[in-house]
Amino acid sequence: MPLTLVTVACLSDNYAFIVHDQTSGATAVVDVPEVAPIKSALDARGWTLSDILLTHHHHDHVGGVAELKRLTGARVWGAAQDASRLPPLDRAVTPGHEESFGGESVQIINVPGHTIGHIAYFMSASKILFSGDSLMAMGCGRLFEGTPEQMWQTLKTLSALPDETVVCSGHEYTKSNAAFALSLGHENDALKARAIEINAARSKGLATVPSELGLEKATNPFLQASEPALKAALGLPNASDADVFAKVRALKDAF
Structure with missing residues (x-):
């Protein structure tokens, strides 16, 4: 069970x-x-x-x-x-x-x-x-x-x-994280839909945690540093995945 x-x-x-x-x-x-x-x-x-x-x-x-x-x-x-x-x-x-x-x-x-x-x-x-x-x-x-x-x-x-x-x-940071993800300019339908759902849940005081890993892979920019669409949006088409991740983390730190 x-x-x-x-x-x-x-x-x-x-x-x-x-x-x-x-x-x-x-x-x-x-x-x-x-x-x-x-x-x-x-x-x-x-x-x-x-x-x-x-x-x-x-x-x-x-x-x-x-x-x-x-x-x-x-x-x-x-x-x-x-x-x-x-x-x-x-x-x-x-x-x-x-x-x-x-x-x-x-x-x-x-x-x-x-x-x-x-x-x-x-x-x-x-x-x-x-x-x-x-x-x-x-x-x-x-x-x-x-x-x-x-x-x-x-x-x-x-x-x-x-x-x-x-x-x-460990934290209820999802609303601000979604807003940051949308700011990167590589949004897809899954990300847009999730952002709407997150905003609706938080407006009612509902938790957005836990989440499902498949959804994270489709919408979480920190898991997408290897994807060409994100690299292009950041102007880093030829950068290593680790360098793209570092750029995303630095942008979030300043968001």
């Missing part, structure tokens, strides 16, 4: 994600920006938290971990390579390895760029990707620690997952 997924709005524009395995009762939350909304979502469903999965060390993703662990006793997962910057880990995981949660295999994926040491979790049977601030809805995270080349490789790695993968990213 596929995992049950619950999206939890936190802080001003963050998301945490709860996943529940009905067969075993195992329940995990991915990232803990704050405790109250996560605890409320768990209590409303009568679920007992067993695991806390962390994508990266930024405070708006780990700020509530200590309190939530105190309240629940849940095991904390995180990247072994970044353990010195994360809350204390019970389960230090390594990219390229597979772990287990409930009855599912969990692939640990190295996704540097936003930070060094950032990881993503892919629950392959349910096709759910927890990407943190690497691949985001209509965007990608700022490059606080990594290079454009690292982030472009990260995005290529994630875009190779099945198109039906549900992408659970």
Whole structure:
């Protein structure tokens, strides 16, 4: 039976994600920006938290971990390579390895760029990707620690997952990301339609996260650095894919 997924709005524009395995009762939350909304979502469903999965060390993703662990006793997962910057880990995981949660295999994926040491979790049977601030809805995270080349490789790695993968990213940035995508001048029908849907959803206060990977590939400019239409729109027809990605990231930083 596929995992049950619950999206939890936190802080001003963050998301945490709860996943529940009905067969075993195992329940995990991915990232803990704050405790109250996560605890409320768990209590409303009568679920007992067993695991806390962390994508990266930024405070708006780990700020509530200590309190939530105190309240629940849940095991904390995180990247072994970044353990010195994360809350204390019970389960230090390594990219390229597979772990287990409930009855599912969990692939640990190295996704540097936003930070060094950032990881993503892919629950392959349910096709759910927890990407943190690497691949985001209509965007990608700022490059606080990594290079454009690292982030472009990260995005290529994630875009190779099945198109039906549900992408659970860390923030509600989608409306501004869509406006930026339209500004690049390479828009297609899918992008225009998605921008309309995003604006309608946000006008009603609805979340635009999670999204589907196939839709991201069709509309997210950060996944399209290899496409001739985007290269032409940017005046970089002969540039490398990584250089085109770097240009898109720089334009977004100034948008």
